[in-house]
Amino acid sequence: METISIAKNFSIYPGGRVKEDGPYSGQLFKEQFLIPILKDLKQVIIDLDGTRGYGSSFLEEAFGGLIRDGYPKSQILTSFKFKSSDQSIIDEINEYIDAAAKRSTK
């Protein structure tokens, strides 16, 4: 399975929710990396290690934002596997996917 390292392929300083907030925002990551993977129906490992940390707004926009863009939770969970030495980041991403999915069904 292909691996995308956020630190190596995107930035070691990911941050901000939308593009106006900074050069390596969650929105940009979602559009550049996540959406093309979902469109190609591929499965990848997202390696979260090696950055200088993550803000929740980045994580929420990148992953929760996929649900708001119309991608189903089941497809997101099938396409992406997460790798991190910090389990709290993976838990938080899953929480945002769940929360956005619940909001979208209301």
Add this chain to the structure above:
Amino acid sequence: MNLEYIWCTIFTWATKDSIGVKDVITWVVILLGWYTVHHFSAKRDREKEARDYLRKIVSFTEELAQDAIAYHTAKSRDEEREEVILRKIQRLSFMLQLAKKMTSRRDFPLVRNLRKSITLTNFQTNKFKQQEPRGEIILSIIREEEELIKTLF
């Protein structure tokens, strides 16, 4: 140390040199006493080390919360401080992981909720707004800081 091994060694030594049973028992008691004292002393040292480390985590968490409050109550967005805060959150998370190993506790607090309270809204954004000292974001940071510290002990 393996007690069975100690016992066998003493027994072999005693029978070889024809030492009396009383002497063997004396030595066994001495060695058992030494082992018990050593075992509990090492355990006490490990517990003290873990407690000291938890205190360090408390100080670090308080420092992080103060930085976060200063960031959110500042007049404008401070990108340098954002980086410092993110690095501290990351470090705190690793400190918590290490402390979990030291204490062998299963239900150990995670940094997730504190990170959310600091960085989910009004963080790393050009729409940054100066927060009131008693505003929702500040109160949430204080609440999560207290919660994390409380669950440490």
